Ligand SMILES: CC1=C(CCC(=O)O)c2cc3nc(cc4[nH]c(cc5[nH]c(cc1n2)c(C)c5CCC(=O)O)c(CCC(=O)O)c4C)C(CCC(=O)O)=C3C
């Protein structure tokens with residue numbers, strides 16, 4: 129055995145997230161950051177601003193990331209992984225560029241990134257890589273050392289991500305009135321994206337109807353539905369549905385929307401529905417507003433009992449999965465052939481996004497992929 133640590137060659141883990149406002153005055157500047165150059169209709173922005181104001185202008189995402197950070201540090205300490213964990217966001221403080229500046233000042237040069245987005249897509253992967261490239265360019269322009277940055281493989285099908293969602297689905301079923309529990313449907317939800325973005329999500333060989341984005345979500349949905357059937361002895365109808373659509377109405381996005389789906393299954397006689405937000409790593413605004421507020425109001429209107437499964441958040445099994453993924457990637461970077469855990473049918477995702485993975489409509493430099501302009 130060499131005396132290299134198990135996390136070599138990495139000297140830092142970067143938790144990279146979306147960011148969110150922490151008070152009413154932050155809401156508009158946050159939305160400006162998110163939508164810069166993205167052509168989202170003003171009406172939609174006003175509406176989304178209202179969602180934040182309803183919660184005092186505070187997104188739950190920041191506290192959830194602080195919790196995840198604590199869980200990761202605890203997990204690393206408990207298993208003897210002496211790797212510092214940093215946190216930076218794309219759209220709000222602590223900003224990614226500031227975090228990378230701090231990280232290089234601490235002497236770190238080889239960074240592994242954990243994005244709080246588990247699936248392939250432009251919005252969930254390449255956009256994070258573009259923002260990493262922007263931050264690296266800023267460091268270079270300031271004459272600072274530019275660290276080498278990698279990104280962990282998509283963890284949508286890692287057992288440490290899927291098992292907490294299985295338990296959460298069972299717990300949500302148990303919240304339903306007993307009379308409707310056995311007949312309850314499962315509605316797996318994720319962020320809608322333009323169908324054109326879905327069709328080109330993932331590596332080129334996965335492009336086609338729905339692309340890797342839909343295939344990965346279906347794989348997770350099926351794994352959870354199968355496990356729930358085994359656990360409860362009941363085969364219940366399930367479907368992958370979408371939420372949080374934005375963009376111009378004439379551009380097609382993934383459907384059906386969760387609210388339309390609730391209406392449709394209610395009309396078909398479903399006695400209850402459990403909503404399982406598999407597309408989200410924690411209970412951020414899309415979950416709190418679009419599911420817990422809007423979809424629940426729709427269910428009340430219909431007289432349809434619903435329950436919402438918890439997201440993974442800072443579950444210790446997820447923190448352990450991140451530790452495994454870090455050590456797995458470190459071993460691969462050292463030229464070893466580590467074991468790669470995955471549930472479902474798709475198998476473990478790639479370490480390095482290939483050229484043409486989740487292409488942008490207007491190409492921009494992206495770090496941590498095969499087409500990165502940075503080493
Ligand atoms: C796939 C996906 C994820 C999941 C993967 C991941 O987690 O990254 C995600 C996460 C998030 N999206 C978030 C917030 C917003 N997303 C927006 C807009 C958009 N999202 C999109 C996709 C996704 N988004 C898309 C295709 C757009 C349209 C415009 C564009 O192409 O950019 C807008 C603008 C207004 C609107 O259009 O709704 C906001 C405010 C927050 C923070 C929540 C909080 O504060 O708790 C989080 C975690």
Ligand SMILES: [Fe+2]
Nearest residue numbers: 251319372414
């Ligand atoms: Fe979003």
